Amino acid sequence: MFAMTTHRQQISITYDFPVVFTRNLFAPRNRHLRDAIATTDTPAPHRCLVLVDRGAARAHPRLSDQIRDYFTAHSDALQLARAPQLLAGGEAIKQTPEPLFRIIHALQTARICRHSYCIAVGGGAFLDAVGLAAALFHRGVRHIRIPTTALAQCDSGVGVKNAINHANAKNLLGTFAPPHAVLNDSLFLDTLPRPLILDGIAEAIKVAAIKDAPYFRSIERAAPRIAAGNPTTIRRILQRCALLHLDHIATSGDPFELGSARPLDYGHWSAHKLEAITNHRISHGHAVAIGICLDALYAARLGHLPGSEANRLIRTVHTCGLPTFHPALLQTNSRGRLLLLDGIEEFRAHLGGQLTLTIPAPLGSRIELHEIDIPLLTHCLHTLSAGVSP
Numbered sequence: 001m002f003a004m005t006t007h008r009q010q011i012s013i014t015y016d017f018p019v020v021f022t023r024n025l026f027a028p029r030n031r032h033l034r035d036a037i038a039t040t041d042t043p044a045p046h047r048c049l050v051l052v053d054r055g056a057a058r059a060h061p062r063l064s065d066q067i068r069d070y071f072t073a074h075s076d077a078l079q080l081a082r083a084p085q086l087l088a089g090g091e092a093i094k095q096t097p098e099p100l101f102r103i104i105h106a107l108q109t110a111r112i113c114r115h116s117y118c119i120a121v122g123g124g125a126f127l128d129a130v131g132l133a134a135a136l137f138h139r140g141v142r143h144i145r146i147p148t149t150a151l152a153q154c155d156s157g158v159g160v161k162n163a164i165n166h167a168n169a170k171n172l173l174g175t176f177a178p179p180h181a182v183l184n185d186s187l188f189l190d191t192l193p194r195p196l197i198l199d200g201i202a203e204a205i206k207v208a209a210i211k212d213a214p215y216f217r218s219i220e221r222a223a224p225r226i227a228a229g230n231p232t233t234i235r236r237i238l239q240r241c242a243l244l245h246l247d248h249i250a251t252s253g254d255p256f257e258l259g260s261a262r263p264l265d266y267g268h269w270s271a272h273k274l275e276a277i278t279n280h281r282i283s284h285g286h287a288v289a290i291g292i293c294l295d296a297l298y299a300a301r302l303g304h305l306p307g308s309e310a311n312r313l314i315r316t317v318h319t320c321g322l323p324t325f326h327p328a329l330l331q332t333n334s335r336g337r338l339l340l341l342d343g344i345e346e347f348r349a350h351l352g353g354q355l356t357l358t359i360p361a362p363l364g365s366r367i368e369l370h371e372i373d374i375p376l377l378t379h380c381l382h383t384l385s386a387g388v389s390p
């Protein structure tokens with residue numbers, strides 16, 4: 001017998017959270033962290049566990065003390081559940097499940113509940129791992145992100161996803177879990193090594209190329225200043241990138257990526273595979289720089305993007321100081337097949353359903369492709385391997 005009634009259940013949830021761009025977040029006079037927490041429905045003081053990426057703490061040796069002083073200055077509203085806890089960040093935190101369980105253990109030891117806060121201060125990998133732990137613990141506790149790298153401030157930290165890697169697949173285990181607040185402090189950018197600044201710039205070029213032609217031109221013009229490390233230029237470009245990401249999530253109609261199209265993943269099918277082939281010796285941002293060059297060249301060879309525009313993109317990547325090629329792209333298996341090509345099927349599986357690759361066509365807008373011409377792509381790889389002509 002079949003059931004005779006179907007009730008259609010509807011649940012609407014609106015996510016509304018601040019994404020702040022500030023400087024010196026932990027100066028006691030800076031109220032952004034307090035305001036992000038103290039406006040909520042639960043009674044003060046609000047208990048918080050603060051987890052800190054050891055890389056950020058190393059670059060800012062007074063960070064733990066500053067956090068403690070901040071909580072002391074705002075003790076009427078905020079309470080540290082325990083002293084800020086340092087954990088190793090970087091891709092290693094995502095590579096095995098152990099760090100995830102260590103974070104969950106820290107949340108439990110600190111007695112974090114669904115009315116208290118898990119605050120993560122760190123790079124994109126750190127935020128991904130802590131974000132996943134916060135989403136799983138008690139089926140989800142309030143999570144505040146304080147991104148400390150350029151890529152995390154302009155891209156990963158302002159999004160709604162988290163994940164760790166598993167079975168040699170990037171971001172295989174994760175959830176969609178919008179944060180309670182994102183607080184970007186430009187002080188963290190001051191101490192970032194140049195490659196970590198450029199990781200964020202790669203994501204900025206990516207989003208500009210498929211969404212915003214004037215923004216792309218401004219990055220193109222600014223490329224020599226970016227290469228020289230001009231902080232004002234870099235801050236401006238990263239902030240615009242963050243706003244474009246936020247706008248995409250809010251207006252694309254698919255914030256939790258149920259469809260197959262994933263415009264913000266332009267260049268990422270090969271980037272994710274390159275990261276895996278190199279055992280993460282190449283950073284995500286640098287891999288993205290290469291991935292967007294490859295797909296732009298491929299788009300040009302297919303006739304979707306003017307060749308001059310593909311060249312402008314590749315030249316902009318190069319002038320900023322980012323790579324446009326990596327030898328591992330041409331690595332083959334014992335049968336002579338390019339390892340990179342497995343990334344196509346892995347990306348399709350990651351999307352679910354149909355393979356959908358976003359390419360710029362022309363710069364500032366985009367189209368989607370559903371198949372890849374392998375000989376043409378291989379030709380593009382060889383073209384990129386020859387380097388950027390002066």
Ligand SMILES: NC(=O)c1ccc[n+]([C@@H]2O[C@H](COP(=O)([O-])OP(=O)(O)OC[C@H]3O[C@@H](n4cnc5c(N)ncnc54)[C@H](O)[C@@H]3O)[C@@H](O)[C@H]2O)c1
Binds near residue numbers: 055059125156
């Ligand atoms: N969730 C998402 O939507 C999303 C989107 C894009 C990228 N990502 C993920 O983000 C990760 C990359 O993040 P990332 O580029 O921030 O690198 P990262 O998190 O790997 O950090 C790189 C290094 O910088 C250190 N560090 C952090 N802050 C620092 C600071 N202020 N000064 C000096 N060193 C500092 C870290 O300890 C680490 O050693 C990847 O795992 C990628 O998959 C996630």
Ligand SMILES: [Zn+2]
Binds near residue numbers: 155203268284288
């Ligand atoms: Zn990315």
